[in-house]
Amino acid sequence: MPLYDYTCPSCGPFREWRSMSQYQQPAACPECRRSAPRAVATPTLGIDAGLRRSHAINEKSASEPRVVRRRRGDPIPQHDAHADLMRAREERAIRKSEPLKTETRAAHHPWMLRH
Numbered sequence: 001m002p003l004y005d006y007t008c009p010s011c012g013p014f015r016e017w018r019s020m021s022q023y024q025q026p027a028a029c030p031e032c033r034r035s036a037p038r039a040v041a042t043p044t045l046g047i048d049a050g051l052r053r054s055h056a057i058n059e060k061s062a063s064e065p066r067v068v069r070r071r072r073g074d075p076i077p078q079h080d081a082h083a084d085l086m087r088a089r090e091e092r093a094i095r096k097s098e099p100l101k102t103e104t105r106a107a108h109h110p111w112m113l114r115h
Contacts, residue, residue, distance in 0.1 A: 001017045001018060001019050001020075002017070002018070002020060002023075003015050003016070003017055004016060004017075004018050004023060004027070004038055004041075005038065005039040005041040006026070006027045006029075006036040006037065006038050006039055007036055007037065007039040008029035008031065008032065008034060008036040009034070009036070010029075010032055010034065011029050011031040011032055011034075013039060014029065014030055014031075014036070016030075023038065024038070026038070
């Protein structure tokens, strides 16, 4: 028997096992025993556990952002993507013991523009 979703007007959504021949009939709400129509539900597809976990994390973070604490009076840090990129390039050049390359190269494809 399949599991169907129903929505009670006063109590909210619930699920119930019903035979396929009864799928169009309303079900009795387990809380108030009122008649509840079947809700339209999306099918459960074979999604792997990692993808399902990442979706759950995204849904949770959308409504409950992680709290970051800072001391009173501290300035709010500003993120500078360009400075971060230049710092990473400098660190990589130091690790490789090579001079920092700042010159631009011509594109391999003459029809492509680079910036």
